Amino acid sequence: xxxxxxxxxxxxxxxxxxxxxxxxxxxxxxxxxxxxxxxxxxxxxxxxxxxxxxxxxxxxxxxxxxxxxxxxxxxxxxxxxxxxxxxxxxxxxxxxxxxxxxxxxxxxxxxxxxxxxxxxxxxxxxxxxxxxxxxxxxxxxxxxxxxxxxxxxxxxxxxxxxxxxxxxxxxxxxxxxxxxxxxxxxxxxxxxxxxxxxxx
Numbered sequence: 001x002x003x004x005x006x007x008x009x010x011x012x013x014x015x016x017x018x019x020x021x022x023x024x025x026x027x028x029x030x031x032x033x034x035x036x037x038x039x040x041x042x043x044x045x046x047x048x049x050x051x052x053x054x055x056x057x058x059x060x061x062x063x064x065x066x067x068x069x070x071x072x073x074x075x076x077x078x079x080x081x082x083x084x085x086x087x088x089x090x091x092x093x094x095x096x097x098x099x100x101x102x103x104x105x106x107x108x109x110x111x112x113x114x115x116x117x118x119x120x121x122x123x124x125x126x127x128x129x130x131x132x133x134x135x136x137x138x139x140x141x142x143x144x145x146x147x148x149x150x151x152x153x154x155x156x157x158x159x160x161x162x163x164x165x166x167x168x169x170x171x172x173x174x175x176x177x178x179x180x181x182x183x184x185x186x187x188x189x190x191x192x193x194x195x196x197x198x199x200x
């Protein structure tokens with residue numbers, strides 16, 4: 001009886017050791033696969049700049065005034081206007097592997113559109129919490145405003161103002177939009193060329 005109990009204990013010990021080794025092996029294999037599949041989403045090399053340098057041309061005047069464009073609530077017209085602010089969802093593709101990036105300018109504009117969407121969806125319901133993306137955008141825009149730290153003086157609404165709209169000297173983003181369009185077109189050609197090559 002004692003011998004069979006020792007045999008059962010040893011057998012149980014071997015089964016437990018084997019099960020633990022198998023479990024550790026499966027977890028390691030899963031983590032390896034997870035890291036391998038996740039690396040496809042990461043930058044594959046330092047073949048991209050930190051800042052996209054395109055010539056912005058001469059500074060331009062921007063007159064700040066209320067506009068009938070870019071309404072806060074959804075309409076057919078306002079959705080098109082907001083969508084046009086970040087063409088191709090504001091994505092550019094850099095390096096040999098065409099890694100996707102978003103310019104901070106487009107990230108900010110997309111965030112405004114996300115907040116607009118949250119505002120439209122919420123209506124006047126005070127108990128609705130912002131979406132996860134909306135919360136991200138509030139924080140991101142706060143950081144970008146502090147980063148830019150524009151110190152122009154602006155009159156308060158409701159106070160007497162002159163009849164001329166406020167003028168600011170700004171960057172001319174026309175060149176950026178042209179370069180983004182070129183970049184997205186080149187990426188489209190690269191994708192078509194890559195898929196044609198992969199089909200052979």
